[in-house]
Amino acid sequence: MIPLMKFTFINEYETKEELIEFIRKTSKFSMGEKCLEFEQGFSRFQGRRYSVLFNSGASANLALLQSLKNLGRIKEGDNVGFSALTWATNVMPIIQIGLNPIPVDCSVNTLNVMSNNLLATLEKYKLRVLFITNALGFAGDLLNIKEICNERGIILIEDNCESLGTELYGTKTGNFGLASTFSFFVAHHMSTIEGGMVSTDDEELYDMLIIVRANGWDRNLRHDKQIRLRKAHNILSEFEAKYTFYDLAFNMRPTEITGFLGLTQLKYLSQNIEKRNQNYQLIEAVIEKNSDLILISHEHISKLSPFATVIVCKSKELRDKYLYRFSGAGIEIRPVIAGNIQRQPFFKKYININVDLPSTDFIHYCGFYCGNYPELTDMDIETIISCLHKLD
């Protein structure tokens, strides 16, 4: 069996040893200095000023939209464009926050929204926000997309849960918009078991994310900011401030274990990305030679950080045959994320829209993926490659 993921952590043995030691010594398990240290380390890695740690990537997405709403930068009923090929909890928060989700088609060649897809959507819909997903370690032509958003006053935010470490146009994915979200769930580029992050350079948004993460109170804000907020609301004593709730929020706090694991795994992140890249190059060389399959284009990407190994066949019939081969060889497989999101029951239940999404549909019916992670052995890669030779 080649599972989607073999271990929870990269360098699992060392990580568990360090975690045991941490648990033995620490007296505080609820959110504290390890979370803060991880946020600072992550900001340095990503090249952003601020990062806020959450208990999941889904929470990060929900908190980001709630924060923009609390700040009055978006309002109920605003149109939010999103990549039609994404994960459910990229879209669900758009609905939960009372916004109007507009799917944008994704290119078969890059698996992502390209600027021409965005322009086609903008012919029909006016968008307030574009919540783009950088899918599966790949990305669209983000510089052009950013330019279009800037020209038209569209707030660009990135769901980078699947593309941590990918680089293009001289920076990392997740640095093209106002803010970006990340997931540290098992099998992502780094794991804190469960965990997520929002990164941004915008101080006002950073402060609101901190409020939204924990009950709507001011306890985790910097002291001078607490004083300002309390003054504005006429909160006169520390006693009263303890239970004053300033805006709509959740409890999405991580624990110190999340923070500790984040710091540990951050040390191994580059090594993890490098190994995934090496694996992908070996597999890609075989895909390239097989005319049953479509090669995913990444010439515009200077550093690829593969999330999984995605296979897109030229027809559904071929896809079904390759699925059979992979399953027969004991390789665990999955659909390409949530496929065309419009086909998902939750979307049909709440959203009355039917956008033509021919390319995303093609990926939905003709694609699948298997795992790509550092612990794949030479034999595992051989087995995957043996399933990728052209069918007779």
Ligand SMILES: Cc1ncc(COP(=O)(O)O)c(C=O)c1O
């Ligand atoms: C694109 C995308 N967004 C959001 C999420 C949610 O992350 P989490 O599982 O940490 O809640 C995922 C999870 O895989 C994802 O792939």
